[in-house]
Amino acid sequence: MSTGLETTGLTKSFGGVRAVDGATVAFRHGKVNALIGPNGSGKTTFFNCVTGMIKPDSGTASYHGRDITGRPPHRIARAGIGRSFQLCRIFPRMTALENLLVPVRSRTLLGRLVSARQRADLDRARELLTRVGIEHLADVQARDLSYGQQKLLELAGVLMADPETVLLDEPAGGVNPALIERIRELVRALNAEGRTFLIVEHNMDLVMSLSDHVVVFDRGRPIAAGTPDEVRNDPRVLEAYLGI
Numbered sequence: 067m068s069t070g071l072e073t074t075g076l077t078k079s080f081g082g083v084r085a086v087d088g089a090t091v092a093f094r095h096g097k098v099n100a101l102i103g104p105n106g107s108g109k110t111t112f113f114n115c116v117t118g119m120i121k122p123d124s125g126t127a128s129y130h131g132r133d134i135t136g137r138p139p140h141r142i143a144r145a146g147i148g149r150s151f152q153l154c155r156i157f158p159r160m161t162a163l164e165n166l167l168v169p170v171r172s173r174t175l176l177g178r179l180v181s182a183r184q185r186a187d188l189d190r191a192r193e194l195l196t197r198v199g200i201e202h203l204a205d206v207q208a209r210d211l212s213y214g215q216q217k218l219l220e221l222a223g224v225l226m227a228d229p230e231t232v233l234l235d236e237p238a239g240g241v242n243p244a245l246i247e248r249i250r251e252l253v254r255a256l257n258a259e260g261r262t263f264l265i266v267e268h269n270m271d272l273v274m275s276l277s278d279h280v281v282v283f284d285r286g287r288p289i290a291a292g293t294p295d296e297v298r299n300d301p302r303v304l305e306a307y308l309g310i
């Protein structure tokens with residue numbers, strides 16, 4: 067079993083609240099992993115710690131055995147981890163296509179000057195819009211896309227950097243059933259091509275149908291991990307969710 071992203075004793079407090087409390091987790095590399103748990107159990111904070119958005123107070127995060135604890139987001143991205151956000155991060159007045167090109171272009175000055183590179187980026191952006199099924203919306207301003215379409219655009223944006231591991235924060239939240247189905251198929255296909263996924267999601271149907279490995283958080287730390295069937299039948303998980 068190959069491990070990519072791992073944490074040991076990861077901890078982050080906000081004031082008196084231990085949002086992440088000594089979390090030791092190993093995700094399965096090459097697989098679809100899900101991180102689930104009740105509201106406020108620390109999933110997003112955990113995500114933010116491993117992607118460099120916030121610095122943990124203590125503990126470590128590593129990727130393929132290399133320490134990434136507290137590294138800035140661009141360094142972690144360069145190591146091969148891409149992420150989406152719970153609330154879409156897009157530029158509303160830019161078109162869908164422009165949204166995919168902005169982060170790439172601004173990455174290096176050289177990149178901006180080399181037209182062959184620009185053409186390659188443009189080709190890739192169009193290819194990814196097609197891949198997520200919104201190529202017909204390439205020239206539409208992002209603010210005029212539906213919320214689900216914006217999420218697909220954000221996924222395309224994450225894929226622009228060609229990350230080996232993709233972290234998705236609530237990809238199905240607020241998205242209509244048809245687009246949830248598309249997201250499910252996309253994750254399956256991208257995973258079959260070798261991409262690892264780590265998904266924070268409340269939609270249990272999506273989690274259970276998509277994941278190889280599910281980690282359940284409660285009060286800032288994992289309380290169970292295993293296949294969907296294993297966690298579904300775990301009394302600790304039922305207790306955390308239902309308080310029984």
Ligand SMILES: Nc1ncnc2c1ncn2[C@@H]1O[C@H](COP(=O)(O)OP(=O)(O)OP(=O)(O)O)[C@@H](O)[C@H]1O
Pocket residue numbers: 080081083084085103104105106107108109110111112
């Ligand atoms: N920036 C912050 N300042 C203060 N408290 C925070 C901050 N971010 C998170 N928290 C608190 O940390 C705890 C964990 O929150 P977090 O958002 O990580 O949980 P979550 O599992 O992602 O929740 P949800 O499923 O509702 O998105 C909560 O009690 C939350 O109120």
